[in-house]
Amino acid sequence: MTETTTMHEQTAPANDSPTANRMPMFYQQIEAFDTTRHADLCRQTQRDFRFAAEATVIPVVISELPQLLRHYPLVFIPSVDGGSPGLAVLVGLGDGPNLFVNSQSAWLPDTYIPAYVRRYPFHALRVDMETEPLLAIDPTALITGYGEPLVDTAGEPSSYVREMLAFTQEYRAAAERTETMCQALLDAGVLQDGDITLQTASGEVHRINGFLSVDEARLRLLPAEALIKLHGADALGLAYAQLLSLVNLTHLPRTAAEKSQEKTIRSKKKPS
Numbered sequence: 001m002t003e004t005t006t007m008h009e010q011t012a013p014a015n016d017s018p019t020a021n022r023m024p025m026f027y028q029q030i031e032a033f034d035t036t037r038h039a040d041l042c043r044q045t046q047r048d049f050r051f052a053a054e055a056t057v058i059p060v061v062i063s064e065l066p067q068l069l070r071h072y073p074l075v076f077i078p079s080v081d082g083g084s085p086g087l088a089v090l091v092g093l094g095d096g097p098n099l100f101v102n103s104q105s106a107w108l109p110d111t112y113i114p115a116y117v118r119r120y121p122f123h124a125l126r127v128d129m130e131t132e133p134l135l136a137i138d139p140t141a142l143i144t145g146y147g148e149p150l151v152d153t154a155g156e157p158s159s160y161v162r163e164m165l166a167f168t169q170e171y172r173a174a175a176e177r178t179e180t181m182c183q184a185l186l187d188a189g190v191l192q193d194g195d196i197t198l199q200t201a202s203g204e205v206h207r208i209n210g211f212l213s214v215d216e217a218r219l220r221l222l223p224a225e226a227l228i229k230l231h232g233a234d235a236l237g238l239a240y241a242q243l244l245s246l247v248n249l250t251h252l253p254r255t256a257a258e259k260s261q262e263k264t265i266r267s268k269k270k271p272s
Contacts, residue, residue: 042147056092061174074245076212084183094208124168184233
């Protein structure tokens with residue numbers, strides 16, 4: 001029987017703007033999209049999720065809650081710079097791999113794919129609070145020579161790029177709202193250090209920590225004024241959603257067993 005203890009440091013904060021010392025998770029570079037500079041770049045028409053295959057946690061936003069609650073445990077990730085905690089889903093047992101990416105680098109069928117994953121390699125850069133965020137890309141994740149061009153024959157952004165601009169702007173706005181809600185829970189004193197122990201069918205014990213979770217007892221003891229404040233910040237529903245989502249922890253060992261079985265079958269099929 002083995003045990004794994006892991007601190008989660010790979011998730012991006014809710015406000016995931018790149019800094020001089022830190023890039024958001026998955027991103028190697030971030031550049032403002034330019035139709036001249038990036039005229040030769042294309043995207044693969046068949047999505048490959050290899051970039052997310054080793055993730056243990058993935059950032060999410062409040063607008064995704066109805067879909068997320070069907071599949072994933074929600075946690076809060078402490079900020080590395082003392083800012084607001086971020087909202088994320090657990091997709092692994094603490095030491096990788098991402099249990100929701102299969103051996104063909106596809107997301108598990110009939111499972112919701114978080115928006116943070118779907119928007120990559122695009123990003124929204126906010127220059128200032130007075131203007132709309134600009135579309136940016138990670139050029140290292142795109143290809144040249146084949147695929148679907150990002151710039152059309154008229155030298156304009158393709159319809160896909162225009163869709164991604166709207167998507168990233170919506171995501172950015174939802175991320176900022178989520179950050180405010182997470183901060184409200186932190187200020188109310190209802191977030192506690194989390195520690196989860198899960199055992200797989202093979203007997204491996206995985207201890208996952210380094211995250212925050214809602215303390216239901218503290219939440220129940222809040223005075224009416226504090227509860228009204230949380231409700232006004234739309235954070236009360238988030239608190240209970242996070243608690244309810246923990247039932248999905250049972251999915252992780254089962255998904256790990258299925259992934260291990262898939263790996264074994266594929267290994268047996270390889271020619272000697």
